[in-house]
Amino acid sequence: MAPVAPTSQQWVEKYRPRQVKDVVHQEEVVLTLTNALETGNLPHLLFYGPPGTGKTSTALAISHQLFGPELYKTRVLELNASDDRGINVVRTKIKDFAAVAVGPGVSGYPCPPFKIIILDEADSMTEDAQNALRRTMETYSKVTRFCFICNYVSRIIEPLTSRCAKFRFKPLLDNMLSSRIQFICREEGLSLDSEALTTLNHVSEGDMRRAITYLQGAARLYGSSLSSDNIISISGVVSDNVVHSFLQACRTGLFDQAQKAVADIIDEGYPVSQILSQVCYASFSSSSQVDY
Template identity: 45%
Template sequence: MEYELPWTEKYRPKTLSEMVGQEEVVERLKAYAEKKEMPNLLFAGPPGTGKTTAAMALAREIFGDSFEQNFLELNASDERGINVVRETIKEFARTLPFGGAKFKIIFLDEADALTADAQHALRRTMEKYAATSRFILSCNYSSKIIEPIQSRCAIFRFRPLSEEQIKERLKFIAEKEGLNVTEDGYNALVYVSEGDLRRAINLLQASAALSKEIDEKLVFQVASKARPQDIRKMMEVALKGDFMEARKLLYNTMIEYGMSGDDVIKQMHREVFNLDIDDRTKVQLIDKIGEYEFRMVEGANERIQMEALLAQFLRFGKDKNI
């Protein structure tokens, strides 16, 4: 059986010009690529916004054919202790660049997962091997990187991709793979991905494994997410005072889409803002959603808590005469 590459790798942009979005970041990185020179870099931003792709594309444009010999990629969340700095990184950094390059590049993905001790060791390594190596660190939260490392890096902020940018890339892949995706299918992919292009592409591939015809229903089933209108309907019914019907809709949603109470409550939080109620009531409902989510995190029975939360919706609906 022939192994198929994940589409996130199969369709990963090879050059900076092919990248989706992040125009300001790309322009600055292109300047480094043209000069074949760069400082240490820190890429910060949400998952699936192009941090890894940018690092690899920059390295390819700087090194050309000697890319593989001069580029080391490590996922710091897998290898987060001080030993990875002392052994793997130092071993690579201490050798001379290959093929006449001025330096090597060490890419540390999810660097905010490194322990504090490992980060301090990394800071010393960055100083010691500055003549032969450059570091690119990627993280979701730059605040989790110690200040001495931040001060040694040029910081680039990656923003979540827009709906249009995600749709455009998905349509490109769907055309290459011979898929027929409906417009509501694309909207569902965008809704579930929340600005994360990698998640959207993985979901498209998972849906395509079931059918070449991809619509909204298939996407939500594969993603184990409820349609937003189903979640809104459940909350609206509760606000109007019909507890038993709202409870029935809750359990039907959990069974049909294979969702946990935690999954449902997160979608409720997202959809409250789209309810046709006044802002004050929305704030009060958000406060209650947060309270019951915390109870479930602490180990309370999710079914009991979800029913209790719906009961709170009834109370607010009654108070406001919704």
């Protein structure tokens, strides 16, 4: 098949939800933020959950819908807390932005009288920085709202979590992933058979961003007609034949065979975490074949 026409735009960005209502499988968040769009009243927010479930997309969507393209740059500050995670950032960049008074709104958008600071990967912030941030939240709460995004809510100090409305983002179900992937395939002119779609669901593990990235990588490398083997190759998942050979060698009870199987895996350079994950899956699977 002919290769897919190259494009500089990542599909993750191209197909990112633009409105809150387009975010799937996060009903509580969508309901709360839809009400916020109608009333213009937004609390401090804490989004947590596995990667690729829509946390950042939701924060960006609500910000765009509240302020529109004209005011977005002046009313919204986006920071990746894994890079800007020290106390000096809180005392300078965040505090300076939070302290600025808001100007008039524009017609056609709610434009509530506050700004939004989005802190992505907030669980990477140091404890000192989080403690300094608590004081900033108290002082400027009338003109600034904070949106914390993290994978592990336990790494956010309690004084911050207690000031936020907390929402857990759930991993996406297979049918929801499949629906979105099929839509992208139609838009991009790709052919993805049912086995390849099932494989993509398995290797992405409920992570929409990962699924779309694998799909685009496979399309660029293998063309517009994709198979299960293409998805496995691009995702770095270990072949099920390798996993089964390893398990069979272990089950023989013979040390030499098990050692040889381990040596073969090491020689191929397979990641240990991936091997262990698939071995556990294969060991507890009721079927005789690992379905990847």
